Amino acid sequence: MNDTFDLRISESHIEVHKFHGGTILLCVIFAVVLQAFLPVYITKASILDLPLLITIYFGLSRRNPSTGLLLGTFIGLLQDSLSKTPIGLFGIAKTVIGYLASSIGARLDTEHPLARFALTAAFFALHQGIVVLVQKLLLAQAQPWFTTRLLVACIVNAILGVFLYHFLDRLRKS
């Protein structure tokens, strides 16, 4: 959870962003608490996956696969702890997403809103796929691969992600 690291220019000249101390931890806690708190007052808010958006954003920004996957693990386990799911279900999914986001972030420029929309939608679908796969293979739970609700959730989260990332960009060290 080290929030500062060196500005490095990779082979593809992609910038690695720095954040003020404690920013990532605060964002993670805020997202997880909000995820648990918001649906009580706004039922439709349960469609959001704020912890996933935070995992994707910091993965794409930090561009370090090791820290990305560990951040994903941490966020996933927190989310598991506040859910009725076995501990590790979201942990595994967000670990993979954190790793992939960091790896992609290190190779592509992910600052454009359209790129962010597409990546968030793809990561959401992949995240859901991993969760269902683990539920089917390891937990022997029958879960649908695809529902209309998931499609709506995918689009809504991707749109929210674009705006959320724009806001989080302001927390970067200039």
Place this chain on the structure above:
Amino acid sequence: MAGLPSRHRSLFLLALVVLLQVLMLAVQIKSDSQGRLIRVWTVSAVSPVERSGAWSIGKFRDAWRHYFALSDTARQNEELIRENGRLKLEITQLQSKSAEADRLASLLNFKQKQAKVPMILARVIGSGADANSAVVYLDQGLHEGIRKNMGVITPEGVVGKVIESFGDTSQVLLLTDRDSGVGAMIADSRIHGQVGGMGEPLLDMKHVGADEEVKIGDRVVTSGMDRIFPKDLPVGIVSQVKPGASFKQIRVRPSANIERLEEVIVLLTTDPLSLKLDVPAASGNATATPPAIAQPVSGLINTKPAEKHP
């Protein structure tokens, strides 16, 4: 790790972390421990924030309603005066029916029976962080006598059951969750089945034979067979019936407003409750109000916690 090429290190770390979590899942499934310690830590850390958030929103909402949102108050006042007159007339009519109600009251004698059942009011302070599961957190827990598998209801009907209990917080699996289920029956015909969630607002009633007669609008009540809920608590209303090969496909609209829960009642016992009725079960008393909702809520609440088990 040190001997690996640097570009493979993160891949190795990914495999290691995923493997550890898979093992953790496997251990939980085998021991059914559900990783309790990490849940206790996280819930203990998060619930004060949720509690203070719920308190702040409640205060803000009260302030807004009582001091700022008064533009319609005069009009509402006039409407209330008119409604008051209408209600006075209705009261006169109802008084004539109260004699009949008195006779039924002596037959049911329900209030005294329910007073013996320990119950506690709890406030919903949070929901699960997983969009696919329907769970909520209550502001009462072990310290108030809440234990795993205790039933949770509202005056309108069944809500769910406690699946985890922490110090001052408890986690409730709602009836709409895919993993939930309650023993139920059709109130009039006493046809038994099992009502469970489907991850959507409507519930699914299973194991009702294809040759049984079930109509849209039939009331569904608890059967008491699950040994969690007392018999005849309202579960919902049949909203859809389709024929099936062996069993009917029945959809039930929950009686309790599960999507808008604010306060609930927790039945402070895991022992089978004996809230049996004195009225004949399958007689033509179909229109009678279910006993659980026939009494005012205040009459149901016993704020004393149940005896705590070591």
